[in-house]
Amino acid sequence: MAEQILILDFGSQYTQLIARRVRELDVYCEIHPFNNVPPLSSDIKGVILSGSPCSVRDQGSPDLDLSIFRGKIPVLGVCYGAQLMAQKYGGNVTPSEIREYGRANLSHLDTHAALFKEMTHGSQVWMSHGDTIKELPEGFDIIASTPSVRIAAYKVQGEETYGIQFHPEVTHSTEGKNLLRNFVVQICGCSQDWTSDVFIDITVAELKKTIGSDRVVMGLSGGVDSSVAATLIHRAIGEQLTCVFVDNGLLRKNEFEEVLDSYKDMGLNVIGVNARKQFYEALRGISDPEGKRKAIGRAFIEIFDEEAHKIQEVKWLGQGTIYPDVIESVSVNGPSATIKSHHNVGGLPDFMKLKVVEPLKTLFKDGVREVGRALDIPETIIGRHPFPGPGLGIRILGDVTPEKVQTLQEVDHIFIQGLKDAGLYDQVWQAGAILLPIQSVGVMGDERTYERVIALRAVSSIDGMTADWIHLPYDFLGKVSNDIINKVKGVNRVVYDISSKPPATIEWE
Incomplete structure (x- = not known):
């Protein structure tokens, strides 16, 4: 110790x-x-x-x-x-x-x-x-x-x-x-020797001892936490780990294919599952934010469990739980009130009967990134903005349809690529677009329009507990707004969210 x-x-x-x-x-x-x-x-x-x-x-x-x-x-x-x-x-x-x-x-x-x-x-x-x-x-x-x-x-x-x-x-x-x-x-006389390399050595040794010759299954999201956790487990047990990456139809544009390619380059054994139809069906007619989260969670568990059963003799479930999740689950006054259903802690359904392995549960987000860099994980994954587990499902206010998802994917792609092209992406903790459940009057050419409104959100933060809105340059916002309205059919108005957390949250739902 x-x-x-x-x-x-x-x-x-x-x-x-x-x-x-x-x-x-x-x-x-x-x-x-x-x-x-x-x-x-x-x-x-x-x-x-x-x-x-x-x-x-x-x-x-x-x-x-x-x-x-x-x-x-x-x-x-x-x-x-x-x-x-x-x-x-x-x-x-x-x-x-x-x-x-x-x-x-x-x-x-x-x-x-x-x-x-x-x-x-x-x-x-x-x-x-x-x-x-x-x-x-x-x-x-x-x-x-x-x-x-x-x-x-x-x-x-x-x-x-x-x-x-x-x-x-x-x-x-x-x-x-x-x-x-x-x-x-x-x-206190502490020797300052708790580095990323030491953490990796200790964690890999513990994983080898704990898991032994058993098989592990893990769900990947394309994000930092699950990618680093999977890489650590893979370094410890190699081909005994099978990863499952589910396309829930709520990812960013082209994300499923791009992330799968990244994982192949990392040597991970990953099964890609296109389950868009199942998720859209599960979300049909649901507008309540918590209802959408739960529907997405249930659909994921059903699909993940089906894939896990195809793998012989799996005994462990790998998870990307990080330290803030653990702290919040054992808070001073008992478990924290449910603000939204998304944390890894306690998320395993009883019927799966798997033991849980969480190699990152002592790390904060910045520590996870440091370990990821020490593991030579590509910067495209390590530097990726946090993305909510329910994906675009909670950035579409109201009910979710394939058409709305496609619209928001196009908008989001213009915004995120614009941040990267302008050299602003790494200055932002998290950014995204929100499709609002309202329409506004506009004029395009000689015609009057009545189309959708998009809100853009970009914040700075250390760990997501608090956040301030980013003062993006006006000329950048103007260009992105023009690109979105000109290139995405059905959108005629773009607004920018200038609220901080607290009192607002980073996501709208």
Whole structure:
């Protein structure tokens, strides 16, 4: 087992970001709910306590027996974690006179403290809290302040236990990565040896041991996660892996053929299944977004199960589950509310009776891409934008028909190819077109038209949890709009979505 940092989650929106920052330091870490703490082992080199939307003053707020860690391994409390430690050991936490949210500067900084090594006075940090630590317990020393927050950071005498009132994991804390490096590397002593190559070696060895001589079947989507997972499994067991790539009729233009060609070049044993008719039939007359997702999911399982039964003695199902899926399935307050049906976790129907193997379940999306590049997977797959599992089925608002799919495929192709031609594709996290269930009045030549409306969507993001709309150049948008209206029959209006997540989502359905 690799050495690791344990991150205990009290429900903060930033918890995954803490983990990502630690991973960027080539140090392995795991997130666990505060109420399900794993036993301490020699592999755990330090603990980070996350923030929380709760107040330590509230009855029933998240609590933890801190004696498990204190004085035994280094501890860093972030925001709520810092307040919890202060209150539990005799300090005083009170509501802030003014809610402290946004940028602040460290006007006092004890640079002799190991946590602040090579950090500068006046360093910008990000505050996000409604409570303030007014008084510290005995034996706790202030090591940082801002003009409005006297106790912005503290250290416990005689032990490597720290609390900070700000969030070093967000980019607004300009030296936050330095602070986390100081904690993880200097204070916890982690060796920074958790690299893509090491991950590949460990994972391939574990897959060989776990699977043995058994056969594995895996559904491919053409996306990053399933492609990298399949390549890892193939490296471990070779021809014992059979992959199934289903054309659900909701892929991008020419995607089925192009992706199949890519997989052949990668040496994967892939069966391509044209199941467009089955999916269109399953979707007939369904307009509700969740209903469409479920219909697509049922059709996929039926087709995949039929193909899997054609393969002799299959005992394992490979899946491209990644770490955010796992975290969300064991959230602080129990399983997250169903926002939409699409995650891999728990998606295996009982009747398939297969054991599941998930080689990427400890990685974030950017880590998956790094591993993919180390595996020499083509950049056309590694750099591909995320694409929803239900495909264009949820980018056609309302019911889905083959004619609507064809229209949207043509529109989407013009938009995505336009981004690539303009050198904008790699600046965008995800882009696509949405076919709206409305028509608008237009004029083409001397004739009045009443045709479809298309919305274009392009966002920037790190992991899809939050996203901002991309400020694409006006001349680019104008050209794409003209190309779509001139080349795609039945479309006479194009609009651009300028909403961010939250409050909107990346997809419309």
